[in-house]
Amino acid sequence: MPAKLLMANEAFAYAALEAGVNVVAGYPGTPSSELVETVAKLHSAGVAQGVHVEWSTNEKAALELLAGASMSGARCLFTCKQMGMNVASDALMSLNYVGIRGGLVLFVADDPGPISSQTEQDTRRYANFAKVPVFDPSTPDEGYAMMKEAFEVSEKYGTPVIVRPTTRVNHASTFFDVPAETHARPIPEGGFQRSDKWIIFPRRAYQAHGEINERLAAIAEEQSGGAFNQMEQRGSAPVRGIVAGGVSSAYVRDALAMLEGEAQHAGKPSPEYRFLHVGTPFPFPEGKALQFAEGLQEIIVFEELDHVLEDEFLKLAGKHHLPYAVHGKLDGRTLDRGENGIDDALARLRAFLAADDARPEESPMESANEAPEAIQPPMRPPVLCAGCPHRGAFYAVKRAVGKRPAVFCGDIGCYTLGNAKPLEAIDTCLCMGAGITMAQGFAVAEPDRKCISFVGDSTFFASGITGVANAVYNQHDITVCVLDNATTAMTGSQPHPGTGQTLMGPKTKPISIAEVLHALGVECIVRANPLYAEEAMEAAREAIDFPGPSAIIFESPCMQLVRPEAPATVDESACIGCRKCLTTLGCPAMTWRDGVMRIDATLCYGCGLCVDACPVQAIASPVREAGQVPFAAFRKGAK
């Protein structure tokens, strides 16, 4: 079979399938989502045989499900982004003590920058905290090999294992030889075997802690001599050492090649150095690190997010009384946050290898945001799509609140973009599910304020329900706006419990958000189509005016799930040029050109919301004129 161009996340899916993985579960989050999607695609194409794959309601549910499957002997793969690890950590901490049977690998994607995340947290720290081994790939190819090795290590030592790529690796593509078919490993005969070890009593935890310590020492020694911790040397007795982990190793390798090119061109000898790539940061490969440190006077460490390797080398120096100095994030010799890069590594290495203690005058990375010229092109911020139903929901709620004091608590999803002008309908965003509970805090602190939360349908199931229970139990006067667009839109349209669609094929009965709210005791529940501004505003007003917990469910599909309706048109003779449509809705299909409002027919999705925003009825929408509801052909889950 010819090599295929695969995104690393797709390749990692193949690696797990080749390792015979039985069960794959996770929750979507950039940059991790493609792995589960690839397994699902290969399963439905008949390539990946015998595997079960699912989007679980959240990360904790996914990891706990896998803990059970692993105890039956199944090989298991968990996926999430770095913040998902926070949600799953409750399960991980204990699971490491209980141990596993079938290999259990956690694929956790970190996001230096951050490019699309709330934090720059470092999963290598989680590995250390939970006492679980972690692999840190520098390239897609290395990650592919690590994924297979992770299953072996997991099973050999009975420990969960983390594979932690970062965005640049996750979303890089290269060519891979992949099998035409994969088969899940059969569950061992007899399946689950009862044992005291599966129950985490304090006495057992004490015993297990000892076992964890022992296996970490053994894994450190084994990996120390393994293929993922590589050392290279130029010159016979270099005194300068370079350490890198993750994608920074790839940057350093490129930069070193450039420096050698420079030296060659100038007719000078190549710089002398020793380079260590650390692919298994925890447990730290101390043996390899000691070999590396032999005779060195200076070490510089390149890594993203936290100073994990830097800490290890400082510790090593203390423990073994080694005379080298360590440079990195802690002394400002490398970037203390954000992404590294080739240019940055080049400038810093040039200074380091020339024994020049001065910092490079200006890191190319630090000045990357400055304009090369006086005039900067206008920003192109991400915006809610033309035809996005959230726009109508924000418009309705803002109008229903009117001039009353209010706070709008947002959540994680596309609708965070509602914070931008002209909608300005999101005031806070913390973490998954927090909008509902934060609104309750505002309500307690400031009873005269209208406290509104916005939550997406997928987020509602992932971590919104307990917050609603709290509001009902403690009788907080809040209004929960569920933006039900029938998908997990921001991460690329994944199904969730409210859609009834699963990754295994057969459709289940969708869980009704209205029935869940009703069952939890919410007494005022209204539903509205957000694409009809008046109807939506009336519904919003009813819920917002209700004393006590109330809910509005805004129902209209994500535009990515539906075909466009005929575009709206502007009657130029009727348009008074007030631009109210543009300045209240901010739809990207609208343009103001030569004193006339226009709607770009190629961008307009025909949702018809702008018809209601026009004070002089100058905008017409064909679907409305035909007396039809936009996107009515869409039924939940019937994509």
Place this chain on the structure above:
Amino acid sequence: MSVYSDGATTVLLAGVGGQGTILAADLLAKTAISNGLQVKLSEIHGMAQRGGSVTTVVRLGEQVHSMVCDRGSADYLLCFEATEALRNLPFLAQNGKLLVNDVSIKPLPVLTGKASMPKRVHERLGEYNAQLVDANKHAREAGSLKCANVVLLGALAANMPFSMESWEEQIRLKVPPKTIDMNIDAFHRGVQSVASEANRS
């Protein structure tokens, strides 16, 4: 920045979400590997997928370690929109080649009157010896505005060392069967647009 590259060629494709930069990058990667090179391709997306600035990096060569394009290191900067071209100029290498689709897509802050479009765009691009391509016109002539990305790929191909046949082969394998002829036509219009531009100057 080092003037001595690591031996790999870096192509940066920049545009607006939905313009088809990823398909063009995919075709470039596949053509390069069919010519025996190593390839790494990197796309960054997140937040809303439509309407924002998007860039894709393709690095090709005998040996390719990393997958990013730093400032001053794009050997080829292929821009699908003029404002994005201005935004990405700092990434162009000193002797890098700049190819720009001669269209402007206004971002929302401009539409709502909070910002204005840059002035003297052609003049500023001209300072970097940009080759302008009217990809939308060529795409319409080939049959659909949707193949503007393949027109731009043609403009890039005219500057790269791979045979026309190897590009065509990858296009045939990638696009829907009904659109093969149209896309091949669009590709050659792109190749020729650059050739005729070069004759003029």
